[in-house]
Amino acid sequence: MSSGAHRDSPTEVLRAFDAHADAAAIAHAAELLCAGQLVAFPTETVYGLGADATNAAAVAGIFSAKERPLSDPLIVHLAHVADVRAVAGEIPSVVEPLAARFWPGPLTLVLPRSAYIPPIVAAGGRTVGVRLPAHPIARALIAAAGVPIAAPSANRFTHTSPTTAAHVLADLDGRIACVLDAGPCAVGVESTVVDLTSSPPRLLRPGGVSAEALRDLLPDLTLPVSAEPTTAEPPGAPQRAPGQMERHYAPRARLLVFDGVGEAVVRAIAAEVRARAAQGQRVGALVADEEAAALAGLGAQVVALGPAGDLAAIARGLYAALRELDAVPVDTIIAHTFGEAGLGLALRDRLRRAAGGVLTPPPDV
Ligand code: TXA
Numbered sequence: 001m002s003s004g005a006h007r008d009s010p011t012e013v014l015r016a017f018d019a020h021a022d023a024a025a026i027a028h029a030a031e032l033l034c035a036g037q038l039v040a041f042p043t044e045t046v047y048g049l050g051a052d053a054t055n056a057a058a059v060a061g062i063f064s065a066k067e068r069p070l071s072d073p074l075i076v077h078l079a080h081v082a083d084v085r086a087v088a089g090e091i092p093s094v095v096e097p098l099a100a101r102f103w104p105g106p107l108t109l110v111l112p113r114s115a116y117i118p119p120i121v122a123a124g125g126r127t128v129g130v131r132l133p134a135h136p137i138a139r140a141l142i143a144a145a146g147v148p149i150a151a152p153s154a155n156r157f158t159h160t161s162p163t164t165a166a167h168v169l170a171d172l173d174g175r176i177a178c179v180l181d182a183g184p185c186a187v188g189v190e191s192t193v194v195d196l197t198s199s200p201p202r203l204l205r206p207g208g209v210s211a212e213a214l215r216d217l218l219p220d221l222t223l224p225v226s227a228e229p230t231t232a233e234p235p236g237a238p239q240r241a242p243g244q245m246e247r248h249y250a251p252r253a254r255l256l257v258f259d260g261v262g263e264a265v266v267r268a269i270a271a272e273v274r275a276r277a278a279q280g281q282r283v284g285a286l287v288a289d290e291e292a293a294a295l296a297g298l299g300a301q302v303v304a305l306g307p308a309g310d311l312a313a314i315a316r317g318l319y320a321a322l323r324e325l326d327a328v329p330v331d332t333i334i335a336h337t338f339g340e341a342g343l344g345l346a347l348r349d350r351l352r353r354a355a356g357g358v359l360t361p362p363p364d365v
């Protein structure tokens with residue numbers, strides 16, 4: 001069988017909460033992958049849409065199922081660090097300490113691509129993004145398949161990334177052979193992508209591993225313009241890495257994101273909620289637990305993401321909250337960023353993209 005895209009048969013949903021108890025489901029999913037089919041699987045960040053990375057036809061199926069342009073390269077997922085040697089050409093010496101500290105985990109390293117990985121995986125380029133996911137089901141699946149697994153997030157192109165199997169089905173049911181359901185993802189935002197083929201190394205996408213932690217081993221790591229503390233970005237000017245387009249991770253509703261934290265920001269959100277509700281709009285708000293009370297009774301659907309000081313909880317709940325508010329539905333979602341430290345940088349990046357690339361300056365205090 002060739003690729004699994006645009007199938008007519010329904011997608012198989014298999015529970016896989018435990019790598020040992022659910023070994024039969026994992027073995028079945030691995031057989032599908034080896035036969036060139038598409039399988040969505042849990043990782044610690046978001047659900048991925050996997051195909052055998054060495055099978056160009058299977059990888060083509062990923063792009064058609066997601067309606068993703070071929071110009072956006074895929075990450076290759078491995079079960080063992082030793083397998084990096086097969087997928088990457090030259091391996092910079094810093095890979096070893098990076099792998100020892102951050103793998104398995106939410107870090108993708110862009111390395112020179114070996115001939116074992118077909119060009120379609122890398123959008124025709126000479127590099128390849130590589131990651132060892134930490135999720136036990138992902139690791140068991142990749143090991144059982146015995147091949148590297150190319151996997152983007154298992155959503156339609158530009159949609160919000162999936163953090164549950166139900167999210168995957170909402171976007172891809174009938175288009176892929178199978179989804180392994182292991183419940184919600186623990187991190188909730190995608191991996192950090194670091195380009196090690198440039199000098200100095202570049203952070204292409206903030207994610208589950210913080211820039212601060214990376215700088216312990218990569219002291220000269222550069223951040224993308226959009227991740228610098230300034231909001232201003234000249235329209236159309238900066239050259240971005242492939243796939244770093246602005247409308248991404250986006251809900252259907254319009255998103256308004258204040259770039260700041262604190263009481264003045266919450267008051268500004270409340271004022272926006274009131275103004276829009278008065279115009280007859282259906283409004284949603286995404287805030288920290290402590291901030292929800294200030295928005296009660298204003299007519300908005302308020303989702304409390306987690307305690308203000310717990311960015312891990314906020315990241316874990318962000319994508320599900322965007323999908324939840326879309327399902328209400330609401331016309332506008334109002335939110336704010338959570339600083340730039342640690343996971344705050346990834347949250348700010350995803351909120352900005354979900355808002356079409358624009359952050360709203362915080363109110364003057
Ligand atoms: O956490 C994650 O990274 C998830 C899970 C499934 O592993 N995957 C994921 O894949 O988010 P995707 O395709 O949705 O995002 C991959 C990002 C894109 O922005 C892509 O452009 C970038 O990584 N990327 C992949 N390979 C690259 C390469 N060779 N050079 C530059 N950027 C690359």
Ligand code: MG
Pocket residue numbers: 152153161
């Ligand atoms: Mg994605």
